[in-house]
Amino acid sequence: MSMGELLPLMILCSSLIPGLIIFALSEEQHRLRSGLNMVGAVAKLLLVAGLIWGVYQEQVFEARWTLAPGLDFVLHVDALSVLFVSLSTLLWLVTTVYAIGYLEDSPDRSRFFGFFSLCVTATVGLAMAGNLFTFVVFYEALTLATYPLVAHKGTPEAVRGARIYLGYTLAGGLLLLIGAVWLRTLAGPLEFSEGGILGDIPGLDPDNLRWIFLLLMAGLGVKAALFPLHGWLPRAMVAPAPVSALLHAVAVVKAGAFGIVRVVYDVYGVEFSAHLGVLVPLGMLAAFTIVYGSVRALSQDHLKKRLAYSTVSQVSYIALGASILGPLATIGGVVHLVHQGIMKITLFFAAGNYAETLGVHRVSEMDGIGRRMPATTLAFTVAALGMIGLPPVAGFISKWYLGLGALEASQGIWVIPVLVASSLLNAAYFLPILYRAWFMPQRDWPRQMHIGYRGETLPSLQWPPVITATLALLVGGLAAAPFSPLEWVELIALREYRL
Amino acid sequence: MGSSPLLYAVTGALIFGIGLLASLRDEALLARIIAINISGVGVFLMLVSFAYRGFELAPDPIPHALVLTGIVVAVAASGLALALEKRLAELPKSKTHKEDSP
């Protein structure tokens, strides 16, 4: 086996194997469990570093396994995969640290961390999937691995939320399956390739292709929380904070958005999609979801719910970027995959800290919380400002390129008002939180966590949001540096448009 | 095939059909066991009639062998059914709430 075959498999195994071992551990072996988790996460990070270097050198990473005649299971790494793989790997490491602190002394941790690792394995596999079939496999696997995480607390409310989540995502998975099988019977193996494959196949009926596009988008739209398929997301908020963080920033929601990018660019091809006329409806829907999510977020007093609706809105930037023809919009959309991830995970870490340390779940309880927990609140502030789109935080870069792309595209001018409206709405639901946190008089907290020393909370809870907030500042401020997400996405855009 | 073996075969088929219907319709277990046996006899009759190869010729031995085996199987099956029914009758009569049975 060559390195090109081995590396993708090793990247999968670096979370799969620790996950499987963790299932077999007893509850008491928590040192071993944490150790395994950390070893896996660090190993994965190192392997991904090798991968980045290799892909930059235009080395080919591909592992292929025939499941049935004509049906191959393919792991293939291209620039877009690398982007998503590195995002999930990095954030998995941070979230693992966070989760170890968060779940200290709670029951069923072996089950939790086992499925947590499986969830990352599925996400990384999805990122490296080399054809639509493999993508569907990991897409479903992700659904299954996240269900026990959402239901983890075992309260009737959690089980109900998880059931709704599973109902939505399985139904979406089936739609995706129909689309994939149908397209497979028309167009062959559907290996992802930069610039798309369908445009080069003669004799395809455009009407069929439009129907299939609808099916695929409906299937992916469930996880990407496109309106009206977003209903599960606010309800899945019952999950523990690290799960919400991972779900919103990396795993589930991103899997849907990533799938949309894959289908538009690497299956249909963005120019061919524009030719079929399927991009405009997708863009309209994404734009509507952006505004709708923000409007709903305004009225939520529950902090995690407000963040959830904010996710509904923010993730649709990615679909919006994919639906505007032109490299600049592509850059804006794809880079938001990373930027939104880093910012949103910070927000959820902070929300988790508030809930764990002070029992604060609602925006109306957050008065003066900045003085009690300055580090966490500072991280929250940076991420929130980034979400609004303030430079130099990462979110600004995404919105800037989306705007430029809209101006560049022939019929994209309508996107500008959407971007403006969305930013104003973002400000309207984030700034009041910041005002309360920093400027309102401090009040009594619902409960106080016993920490045992002077500090705002446990170190393993305090540091992850600080780190990710710093990261959000760095990727925004140093966007022009080599190997920054922006630079990398420009490379992707060049390859997608065959420039 | 001459007319008399055909007659036997048709009779056999009729007995088979009657037995089958009775075995599905009747409620009493013993009656159903008997009905299944009758139905089996119908099939055996059909098989025996198929063994006829002509007035002068010896009959085909294979169907006979089959019928013999079939009779053994039928006896064994009836025995098991009766044994089960006996055990059922010996059990204390519980209030049979039919749980989810269609």
Added chain:
Amino acid sequence: MSTILIVVVIVPLLASLTCLMLPRLSDRLSLGTGLVQLITGGLLIQSLASGISHFHELGGWSPGLGIALRADALAGALVLLCAIVSLAATVYARRYFTCVETRYRFWPLWWLLSTAIYALLLSADLFNLYVTLELLGLSAAALCTIGAAKTEALRSALRYLMLGLVGSLLFLAGVSMVYAEYGTLSLMALAGQIAQTPATLVALLLLSSGLLVKCALVPLHFWLPAAHGSAPAPVSAVLSALVVKVAFYLLLRLWFELFSPVMTSLFATLIGGLGAIAVIWGSLRALTAARLKLLAAYSTLSQMGYLFVFIPVLAALPDEETRQLGFGALVLFALSHGIAKAALFLGIGVIQLQVGHDRIDQLAGSAQRFPIAFFAIGLAGVALVGLPPSGAFLAKWSLISNSLLTGQWWWMVVTLTGTLLAAAYFIRVLGAGFVTLGPEAPVKGVGVSLQAPALVLACLATFGLGLGAASLWDVLAMGSAGGQL
């Protein structure tokens, strides 16, 4: 090499007799027999992989007089399935039946059932098939009553026996019609001769309806849920995984090898339609079932339905090659269901044994108390619903793809609806099991040896069959069943 066929049939028969005579040895002997069967099954499929099919006449008697055995790739695959499932169930049964007396009565019947299954898979003669069918029905019904103290269990066993007898009689009547028309009962001799005559049609109808009773295809299904739902767990596992499956195997043989000149597309569509009803109806009943085992039994109804949905799709495929691939998918589906359903029943049995019941609304805490068994149930669910990476997923992918290829999109709709419903009833189980009991509830563990067989089978169905499916196609592509399809 063809002597291996004798070994496959004779070993469980000897085991059965020995267990009857030397009950003290039976626990250890059974474990050994299970292992031997697994090895023999592996050797058999190994020797068939080169595309040969085996044929053996017992005692040198010519076909038509003596007993002939034969195996092709299809039979080999099913023999291996049976060996795997029965080994797992054997290991399990050693712990499941805690009472020694019960085990002593259980083992002889258990191996008799195995004998019947293997003999049925390998018989090359219609009358032998009838005898093995009867043997199967009798030993299965007797096994249902092991350890049964309730009237309901006995009554459903009795009903199972009666319907089995009716099915066998229908089959026998069909056999006699075939003999009347063609003067032979050897499958190989018949294969080329079948022509479209009225008597042949009657024979086909009789044989098919007899077997359809045993396969529990709607509307002949009514006996199955009660019988499978009230038998002891290892028996339920084998009934659902293997016994209905071998009856279906026989149907495949008849429809695609013997009676292919008589099979019309109308007949295939009719069968597929009944299968579709079974898929939907079985799933709906599973969704509302109050007990886990009943849920699993209804799930068997609906999963058997898929096998029949394959028939019209396969029949409509235009060229030989795609049809062989589709046939492979059908076999993969059957294997996948067999292993996963056995895992499900064994997993349920653990919970039932410990908690004393299997009511779904009182499952709270089982995910904590029986982590391995519950994980196995979940994994079996993945394979039964047909989610990746299970073998059933590949099979369903092929089914959907082929129904689109042949323009019969309605089979796709049935498949997907059934899949969603199956997901719904498994979500119900998982949801019930994941509810925690609260800190005061006692958390006591269960032995690994009782839980492990279910987990191994579930992993095999979900990962093994999915990732290793390519080799199955290699074997089947050379098999005669696919070839003559």
